[in-house]
Amino acid sequence: xxxxxxxxxxxxxALVQRTLPWLAGATAATLALGxxxxxxxxxxxxxxxxxxxxxxxxxxxxxxxxxxxxxxASALGTLVWRHPLADVAAKAAAPIxxxxxxxxxxxxxxxxxxxxxxxxxxxxxxxxxxILFLMYLGLIALWRTVEDPxxxxxxxxxxxxxxxxxxxxxxxxxxxxxxxxxxxxxFRVGGPTIHPSLLWPLLIMALAFMLLFATLHxxxxxxxxxxxxxxxLQLMRAVAQGA
Amino acid sequence: MDLGPYTGFILAAYAVFIGIVLVLIAWVxxxxxxxxxxxxxxxARGITRRSAQRELERP
Numbered sequence: 001x002x003x004x005x006x007x008x009x010x011x012x013x014a015l016v017q018r019t020l021p022w023l024a025g026a027t028a029a030t031l032a033l034g035x036x037x038x039x040x041x042x043x044x045x046x047x048x049x050x051x052x053x054x055x056x057x058x059x060x061x062x063x064x065x066x067x068x069x070x071x072x073a074s075a076l077g078t079l080v081w082r083h084p085l086a087d088v089a090a091k092a093a094a095p096i097x098x099x100x101x102x103x104x105x106x107x108x109x110x111x112x113x114x115x116x117x118x119x120x121x122x123x124x125x126x127x128x129x130x131i132l133f134l135m136y137l138g139l140i141a142l143w144r145t146v147e148d149p150x151x152x153x154x155x156x157x158x159x160x161x162x163x164x165x166x167x168x169x170x171x172x173x174x175x176x177x178x179x180x181x182x183x184x185x186x187f188r189v190g191g192p193t194i195h196p197s198l199l200w201p202l203l204i205m206a207l208a209f210m211l212l213f214a215t216l217h218x219x220x221x222x223x224x225x226x227x228x229x230x231x232x233l234q235l236m237r238a239v240a241q242g243a
Numbered sequence: 244m245d246l247g248p249y250t251g252f253i254l255a256a257y258a259v260f261i262g263i264v265l266v267l268i269a270w271v272x273x274x275x276x277x278x279x280x281x282x283x284x285x286x287a288r289g290i291t292r293r294s295a296q297r298e299l300e301r302p
Contacts (some may be wrong), residue, residue: 039244043247048247048248048249049245049246049247049249049250049253050247050249050252050253052246052253052256052257053252053253053256056256056257056260057256060260095267095270096267099263099266099267100263102263103259103260103263106256106259107256107259107260110252110253110255110256110259111252111256113252114248114249114252212264216267216268216271219271219272219275220270220271220274222275223271223274223275223278226275226278226279226282227274227278229282229292230278230281230282230285232292233282233285233286233290233291233292234285236290237285237288237290240290
């Protein structure tokens with residue numbers, strides 16, 4: 001099956017049907033390994049056992065950002081190539097991205113209280129991440145407001161591409177401004193500054209989160225394709241009844 | 244396992260993680276069942292997509 005064949009929703013559904021069980025199994029295995037490595041990892045010399053929150057907080061943050069970048073690629077697919085699955089992919093990804101961004105914000109607050117003495121501070125990293133979460137909610141609201149998928153797709157694509165500006169702001173906020181949030185410790189020039197005993201569980205958890213996202217995203221895309229088929233059939237029934 | 248003085252914060256963070264993942268899994272499963280049921284109801288009334296009709300008419 002070539003890549004162009006996946007533009008056909010029926011062929012895409014067949015592919016999802018075949019791959020989803022394997023993907024779900026790989027997610028469960030990787031997540032179990034990551035959680036076990038995370039709980040077995042040594043405490044940080046400064047933060048103690050609270051460093052275990054990092055193993056869910058950091059992958060959730062990466063995924064919240066990655067999901068918006070993925071939706072931006074889909075938005076280009078909608079606006080430039082009018083790919084039939086582009087809007088489906090973006091619409092299915094938005095609630096998952098919102099959930100992981102919320103997870104990042106909540107776990108960050110629960111990590112911040114014992115380490116910083118506060119759940120929340122209006123610094124650049126935290127505020128830009130909150131803005132990302134609000135943009136996800138706005139986007140979901142937009143899709144729910146416009147009933148016709150094709151009309152909603154273009155408006156959502158434009159909003160997604162405008163919102164892409166926030167992604168580098170989140171990433172580089174700790175470099176551009178003086179923040180309470182610590183600077184980048186993994187993806188930085190000069191390599192990671194985290195000890196390998198903590199870095200490996202973090203990377204395994206990040207892989208588990210990516211697999212979890214792929215599983216949920218494919219399942220949500222399948223649901224969205226079915227929802228559009230239901231809508232088409234309902235319109236056909238309404239036309240038949242009117243004739 | 245001794246998690247020190249901040250056990251409550253660590254366990255709360257993992258509880259939120261598990262809760263959000265379970266909600267996402269429930270969301271895709273429930274939504275899938277709902278769409279399949281609606282599609283089956285419409286097809287039972289004889290309303291099918293043109294591509295599905297062509298497949299049925301094929302010898």
